[in-house]
Amino acid sequence: MTRKAQIITTLASALAVSAVMSGVVHAQAASAVSAAKAAGTVGEQADGYLGFKGAASGALKSEVDSINIKRRAAYTQTATTRGVTVKEAAAAVGCQTLANRVSQGQIYQLTDGAWHVKGADPIALPSYCAQ
Amino acid sequence: MTKGILLLSAIPLAGCVQLAAPEKPIEINLNINIKQEVIVRLQKDAQDIISNNPELFPK
Numbered sequence: 001m002t003r004k005a006q007i008i009t010t011l012a013s014a015l016a017v018s019a020v021m022s023g024v025v026h027a028q029a030a031s032a033v034s035a036a037k038a039a040g041t042v043g044e045q046a047d048g049y050l051g052f053k054g055a056a057s058g059a060l061k062s063e064v065d066s067i068n069i070k071r072r073a074a075y076t077q078t079a080t081t082r083g084v085t086v087k088e089a090a091a092a093v094g095c096q097t098l099a100n101r102v103s104q105g106q107i108y109q110l111t112d113g114a115w116h117v118k119g120a121d122p123i124a125l126p127s128y129c130a131q
Numbered sequence: 132m133t134k135g136i137l138l139l140s141a142i143p144l145a146g147c148v149q150l151a152a153p154e155k156p157i158e159i160n161l162n163i164n165i166k167q168e169v170i171v172r173l174q175k176d177a178q179d180i181i182s183n184n185p186e187l188f189p190k
Contacts, residue, residue: 034189071180071187078176084169091165092173093180101181101188128164130171 033067036060043107043115044097046126048075048090053107053115095129 033050036042042064045051049068056064071093072086079089102108102118109115111126181188 031189037189067187067189070184074180074184074187078173078180082173082176084173088165088169089173089176092170092177095170096174096177096181097188101190103190126165128167128170130167130174 032060033063036064037106040105040107040117043109044094044102045109046091046094046098046111047087048092048094048097051109053109091126091128095125098123098125099129 033042041054042050042052042060049071050064052061052064072090075089075093076086078084079086082089098108099122102123104118104120106118107115108118108123110124116123
């Protein structure tokens with residue numbers, strides 16, 4: 001193997017390792033949020049974002065913030081394409097998450113700002129959500 | 132007769148429109164309510180956002 005080929009191989013394996021590592025970090029962060037959802041400290045809000053019930057701190061808060069910033073970017077893109085406000089695009093997703101993505105025992109927040117625990121019945125969605 | 136004069140002179144006064152500067156600044160509420168028709172139109176987009184970005188919507 002030539003020296004050049006060796007360098008290329010080393011670089012390629014370093015890239016592969018870093019890709020795997022970032023995937024691992026990402027999966028860990030997502031599972032931290034999933035764990036917090038299961039524990040009832042983090043939940044979906046009607047406004048289309050994740051929120052904390054009570055005080056938030058540390059790594060979990062930065063992960064939730066990071067997810068919310070990325071969500072906002074996605075909402076902004078849809079809002080621009082469809083000619084609606086970011087708030088409306090976000091609220092449309094909020095309708096979906098409350099309807100389909102909150103498991104029994106997890107918490108969720110309605111438009112009044114109050115947190116509720118999902119029971120066996122479907123969540124009573126805000127009136128603007130398509131029923 | 133005196134009564135009649137008094138009544139007549141009172142009429143123009145009552146017709147005056149008095150303008151006074153409001154004590155508080157005028158607030159125009161620009162909060163636009165979320166409209167159901169808009170949300171209905173966005174349902175497909177909302178589903179796409181969720182399915183295209185699973186990492187942003189952990190279970």
